[in-house]
Amino acid sequence: MHVYHSQLEVRTHGKGLYEITDQIESKFDKRGIRNGTVTVFVQHTSCSIVIMENADPTARRDLEEFFERLVPEDADYFTHDTEGSDDMPSHIRMVLTRTSETIPIVDGKMQLGTWQGIFLFEHRRALHRRRVFITTIGE
Amino acid sequence: MHVYHSQLEVRTHGKGLYEITDQIESKFDKRGIRNGTVTVFVQHTSCSIVIMENADPTARRDLEEFFERLVPEDADYFTHDTEGSDDMPSHIRMVLTRTSETIPIVDGKMQLGTWQGIFLFEHRRALHRRRVFITTIGE
Amino acid sequence: MHVYHSQLEVRTHGKGLYEITDQIESKFDKRGIRNGTVTVFVQHTSCSIVIMENADPTARRDLEEFFERLVPEDADYFTHDTEGSDDMPSHIRMVLTRTSETIPIVDGKMQLGTWQGIFLFEHRRALHRRRVFITTIGE
Numbered sequence: 001m002h003v004y005h006s007q008l009e010v011r012t013h014g015k016g017l018y019e020i021t022d023q024i025e026s027k028f029d030k031r032g033i034r035n036g037t038v039t040v041f042v043q044h045t046s047c048s049i050v051i052m053e054n055a056d057p058t059a060r061r062d063l064e065e066f067f068e069r070l071v072p073e074d075a076d077y078f079t080h081d082t083e084g085s086d087d088m089p090s091h092i093r094m095v096l097t098r099t100s101e102t103i104p105i106v107d108g109k110m111q112l113g114t115w116q117g118i119f120l121f122e123h124r125r126a127l128h129r130r131r132v133f134i135t136t137i138g139e
Numbered sequence: 140m141h142v143y144h145s146q147l148e149v150r151t152h153g154k155g156l157y158e159i160t161d162q163i164e165s166k167f168d169k170r171g172i173r174n175g176t177v178t179v180f181v182q183h184t185s186c187s188i189v190i191m192e193n194a195d196p197t198a199r200r201d202l203e204e205f206f207e208r209l210v211p212e213d214a215d216y217f218t219h220d221t222e223g224s225d226d227m228p229s230h231i232r233m234v235l236t237r238t239s240e241t242i243p244i245v246d247g248k249m250q251l252g253t254w255q256g257i258f259l260f261e262h263r264r265a266l267h268r269r270r271v272f273i274t275t276i277g278e
Numbered sequence: 279m280h281v282y283h284s285q286l287e288v289r290t291h292g293k294g295l296y297e298i299t300d301q302i303e304s305k306f307d308k309r310g311i312r313n314g315t316v317t318v319f320v321q322h323t324s325c326s327i328v329i330m331e332n333a334d335p336t337a338r339r340d341l342e343e344f345f346e347r348l349v350p351e352d353a354d355y356f357t358h359d360t361e362g363s364d365d366m367p368s369h370i371r372m373v374l375t376r377t378s379e380t381i382p383i384v385d386g387k388m389q390l391g392t393w394q395g396i397f398l399f400e401h402r403r404a405l406h407r408r409r410v411f412i413t414t415i416g417e
Contacts, residue, residue, distance in 0.1 A: 001140040043391030058219040080336040113182030140279040197358040252321030
């Protein structure tokens with residue numbers, strides 16, 4: 001049994017879902033891990049991780065629109081707004097989704113279902129470089 | 140330290156919470172793992188995993204009703220509706236809950252609190268066979 | 279590779295976010311784990327775990343207010359109310375956030391981002407003693 005860490009930088013250009021499934025798999029594939037788990041951890045509080053349907057882009061657009069409506073930018077009770085109107089909603093949308101996700105690895109492959117992809121969910125409008133930590137435990 | 144994988148098939152017959160606590164425990168119990176963690180991972184994007192109060196059925200019914208209202212089937216902006224009106228809401232309800240959950244194991248038992256049960260949360264109306272991956276790391 | 283468990287008791291005095299980052303780090307630091315993961319698991323269904331912005335208290339207050347509005351205590355369809363009006367909302371707020379979170383450890387330190395803190399999110403008004411399970415896997 002071994003543990004290996006690696007990092008991924010994801011460049012985002014505005015709100016939305018960015019698929020990172022292949023980048024994650026390439027990170028532990030190089031280490032020769034055949035059997036174990038991979039934990040994906042995002043080191044930010046204004047973006048998050050989701051596993052989502054990755055076949056039909058309309059599903060991702062509807063999801064993004066749902067979050068725009070559930071956590072609107074113009075809520076009149078927000079006081080944390082030093083970085084703009086997308087600041088506080090970004091933290092709430094992160095809390096409603098995930099910071100870490102753990103996926104099984106069998107025979108060197110993540111055991112994702114047919115329609116599952118791993119996405120970084122960006123909640124800010126400005127350009128960002130996001131750091132994702134990838135930890136593999138296995139043999 | 141070892142890693143073991145097993146799978147569980149859960150047959151669902153409509154929306155709602157299906158408890159899978161005992162089936163999960165029986166999977167790693169057979170392997171003789173006494174000390175470690177178990178990761179429960181659902182391989183779908185239209186159902187999810189939650190740890191929920193498992194004593195009073197009214198708590199589960201209220202939770203299901205909350206999600207019916209938070210993510211209504213008839214939202215007029217949904218465009219991803221090829222599989223019916225419960226299609227897009229199922230993905231959103233999945234994103235708002237969990238795909239994976241990791242639980243500690245001590246002396247061969249999951250360290251769930253008194254009222255905690257592990258549930259598959261089905262978001263579709265039709266009959267489904269759901270695959271849950273169970274990965275135990277420990278000794 | 280080894281696995282170590284420890285427990286943390288968090289005393290809460292009403293709804294809100296209680297930071298537990300330092301208490302978690304001190305638990306695995308004593309064991310000499312330099313490289314691996316730590317899983318934080320809360321053994322309750324009326325409080326939860328979130329990783330949240332830990333610099334500006336206004337961000338936490340806005341988050342708490344968002345949850346008060348998203349899951350109001352006076353929803354007329356709730357039937358699970360034996361323990362009072364904050365009973366059912368506490369379970370829903372728990373389901374919308376997290377029961378477990380897994381964080382990478384490198385050189386004996388959790389790899390949290392600059393603004394990330396780990397919080398117990400209390401959803402009940404009364405005084406509580408909350409049990410958090412901390413499991414470290416690593417070397």
